[in-house]
Amino acid sequence: MHTDAVKPMRVKRAQTLLGEVAMPGDKSISHRALLLGALASGETVISGLLEAFDIMASAQALRELGATIERDGKNWRVIGRGTSGLRQPDKALDFGNSGTAVRLMMGVLAGHDLSARLIGDSSLSSRPMGRVLTPLMQMGLEITGENHDVLPLDLRGSNDLVPIQYELPVASAQVKSAIMFAALQAPGQTTIIEPKPTRDHSERMMRHFGASIGVEPFGPAGRKITVAGQAELQGCNVIVPGDPSSAAFVVAAALIVPGSDLIVRNVLINPTRTGFYETLIEMGGDIVFENKRDAAGEPVADIHVRHSPLSGVVVPPERAPSMIDEYPCLAVLAAYATGQTRMEGLEELRVKESDRLAATKAGLDAAGVRSRIEGDVLIVEGCGSGEVRGGGIVATNMDHRIAMAFLTLGLGSSQPMQVDDVSIIDTSFPGFLPMMEAFGVRYEEPDRQGGVS
Numbered sequence: 192m193h194t195d196a197v198k199p200m201r202v203k204r205a206q207t208l209l210g211e212v213a214m215p216g217d218k219s220i221s222h223r224a225l226l227l228g229a230l231a232s233g234e235t236v237i238s239g240l241l242e243a244f245d246i247m248a249s250a251q252a253l254r255e256l257g258a259t260i261e262r263d264g265k266n267w268r269v270i271g272r273g274t275s276g277l278r279q280p281d282k283a284l285d286f287g288n289s290g291t292a293v294r295l296m297m298g299v300l301a302g303h304d305l306s307a308r309l310i311g312d313s314s315l316s317s318r319p320m321g322r323v324l325t326p327l328m329q330m331g332l333e334i335t336g337e338n339h340d341v342l343p344l345d346l347r348g349s350n351d352l353v354p355i356q357y358e359l360p361v362a363s364a365q366v367k368s369a370i371m372f373a374a375l376q377a378p379g380q381t382t383i384i385e386p387k388p389t390r391d392h393s394e395r396m397m398r399h400f401g402a403s404i405g406v407e408p409f410g411p412a413g414r415k416i417t418v419a420g421q422a423e424l425q426g427c428n429v430i431v432p433g434d435p436s437s438a439a440f441v442v443a444a445a446l447i448v449p450g451s452d453l454i455v456r457n458v459l460i461n462p463t464r465t466g467f468y469e470t471l472i473e474m475g476g477d478i479v480f481e482n483k484r485d486a487a488g489e490p491v492a493d494i495h496v497r498h499s500p501l502s503g504v505v506v507p508p509e510r511a512p513s514m515i516d517e518y519p520c521l522a523v524l525a526a527y528a529t530g531q532t533r534m535e536g537l538e539e540l541r542v543k544e545s546d547r548l549a550a551t552k553a554g555l556d557a558a559g560v561r562s563r564i565e566g567d568v569l570i571v572e573g574c575g576s577g578e579v580r581g582g583g584i585v586a587t588n589m590d591h592r593i594a595m596a597f598l599t600l601g602l603g604s605s606q607p608m609q610v611d612d613v614s615i616i617d618t619s620f621p622g623f624l625p626m627m628e629a630f631g632v633r634y635e636e637p638d639r640q641g642g643v644s
Contacts, residue, residue, distance in 0.1 A: 199584075200624075201609040201635045202601035207450035208630045212441060214433030216241035217459050218619055219364075219392050220489065222291050224429045225249050226299055226372065227400045228269030229258035229277065233426035235269040235400075240431055244618040245289035252296060255280040256307075271426055275302050275350060275376045283308040283343070288315050288589065288618045290543075291365060293342070294323045298369035301332040302376025303348040308336075314589040316342040319542055323369045326357045330373050330381075352377035354420055357384070361539065362512045364389035364463075367416065374418035375402060383416045384409055389512045390463040395488045400424040412509065430486040432459040436516040437620045438494060439467050440595045443520050444627070445496045446476050447527055447603040449577070454481075455494040466506075466513030467521060468494070474501040474528060501528035503573050508536020515539050518569070519551045519596035526560040527603060528573035538567040545588035554597045557583025558604060582606030591615045595623060602632065609637060 221241040226249065228235030240246065250260045250267075257278035259270035272278070277299070284307055286293040293309055297320070300307055310316070321340040324332070331352040336345030354377045359366055367383055371393050374381035394404050394416060403419035438458045445451040460468075460480055472478055477499040480492040501524060514521070518540060525532035540547040548564060555562045559580030561572040574580075581604025585597040594610045601608030616623050624634055 196614060197612045198614045199609060199611050199637055200598065200613040201607045201637050202598050203607050203633045204604060205444070205448045205602040205632050208445055208448050209452055210630065211454040211456060212626060213456040214438045214458055215243065215620060215622065216431035217434040218243065218245060218436070219291065219390060220396065220431050220459070221246045222249050222295060223368070223392055223396045224431060225253060225260065225269060226295055227396055227424060228426060229253045229256070229271050230274050230299065230375065231271040231400055231424035231426045232273045233271065235271065235426040235429060237267040237269065237429045237431060238265065240267045241434065243621050244287055245292060248285065248287040248289045249292040249296070252284040252286065252292065255282065255284055269426070271424070274422055274424055277303050277305070279305040280307055283310045286311045286315060288312050288615070290315060290318055294320065294365040294369050295372055297323055297327055297332070297346065298372030300346055300348045301327045301330060301373040302350070302352050304350045306335065306345070306347045308343060308345050310343045312589070314545065320344065322360065322363070323366050326355060326366070326370050327373055329353070329355050329357070330377060332373070354379040354381040356382040359383065359385045362387040362389050363539070364393070364512070368393040371397065371416070371418050374420055375422045375424070377420040379420050381418045381420060384413060385416070386413045387509055387512050388414050388463060390461065392461070396429070399429070399488050400427060428487070432486050432489055432491040433457045435459050435464050435467070439517045439520045440599050440623070442471070442478065442494060442496045443524050443599050444602050446471065446499055446501065446524060447599065449498050451498040453496050455496070457491055458494050460490050460492045463513050466510040467517035470504065470506050470510070470514065470521060471524065473504050474524070475499055476501060500576050503528045503530035503532040506532070506534045511536040511539065516592060519547060519554070519592050520599065522551045522555060522562070522569060522571055523596050523600040525571035526555060526558065526574055526579050526600060527576055529575050530573050532571045532573060534569045536567055537569055543590070545590040545593060547590065547593065550586070550588050550590060550593045551596070554585040554593060557585050558597070558600055558608060559583070577603065579604040580606060581608045584609045584611060587612050587615060589615050591618045591620065595620065
């Protein structure tokens with residue numbers, strides 16, 4: 192879990208970044224591998240699991256529900272209890288800062304005849320849960336406590352779920368996946384209609400475990416997903432590729448720092464997750480996917496990136512679902528671009544670990560970069576390569592991506608950048624600071640080192 196010990200950090204302008212690095216495992220796939228392994232019969236062996244606070248929260252919650260989850264050398268081993276086979280927990284399930292873990296677990300719990308109390312840290316406890324609970328309640332999940340939209344939540348599942356047809360009011364992979372996990376445990380067929388395609392890791396991985404999942408186009412841009420219920424899942428081997436959302440910060444660093452030439456190994460390039468990289472190529476970024484291959488049903492490649500001058504672009508709203516976690520990082524790169532970058536359709540950023548839209552603008556303000564918010568649009572006026580002032584202090588609001596984004600901005604700014612807390616980074620990217628230090632990046636704790644010139 193995330194520690195309450197706040198740790199501020201400053202970063203100086205970096206020298207050329209050269210070499211190669213492997214990313215930690217993808218967070219989305221790691222969550223799903225643990226959940227499906229716990230619902231399957233037999234043993235699941237996971238290689239490349241992200242060993243971050245968010246994932247460990249999923250693992251511990253599943254242990255409380257009766258699954259066996261343990262590290263076995265470099266791999267993780269899960270002994271499942273079968274669909275609808277989890278047991279009554281003896282204490283509250285604590286999800287720390289992880290919205291993905293708690294929302295997907297709601298779908299798992301919906302199909303179990305047990306009661307559970309779901310809790311989290313102060314950041315997670317302020318985030319809305321109602322849009323996940325609404326379809327699950329239609330299927331038979333009950334809320335037994337006073338809260339109906341935020342943690343702590345007291346829930347009661349059922350062995351008699353009802354299959355539904357549900358059209359998502361917003362494009363959300365978490366809502367879709369929660370329904371899919373419940374649908375695995377319901378009779379008949381559940382249908383989910385999404386207005387815009389979202390990340391499809393649940394569809395891919397459920398098939399990998401033996402579930403029957405149908406996907407077909409729906410309307411001008413949407414998809415219809417069907418889940419055959421009362422699935423019999425079988426334990427299997429899962430390879431977790433590197434997280435493209437984590438790789439975004441390394442790629443951004445190479446684009447910002449003159450002369451840099453990096454290869455980021457073994458990164459997931461699922462087309463529902465590559466909007467950030469498509470945007471950078473449109474901006475003029477020298478980015479190439481090399482050595483493309485398949486890992487447990489997911490496309491993977493090595494990303495070769497070289498420092499490049501960037502130009503501002505318009506990022507359309509339909510791209511948002513494929514890069515929703517990368518907008519703070521993109522805003523940082525937009526600061527170094529020539530001209531204006533306009534990012535549209537960002538309403539989902541307001542309900543992340545923080546109000547990421549507001550937090551991103553505040554960080555840009557602290558760095559001396561002009562930007563503005565117009566409804567759900569963020570507009571950044573680029574300073575050009577090497578012209579970002581920096582020098583400010585950024586409030587992370589317990590948001591790991593805000594912390595990493597503005598530490599990355601400081602790699603090219605004329606004055607050092609400071610963030611108020613880096614301890615939160617371990618929720619998704621353990622080892623981020625040491626990895627960057629291995630490339631020569633210099634971080635200093637201001638409360639110990641004093642001012643940075």
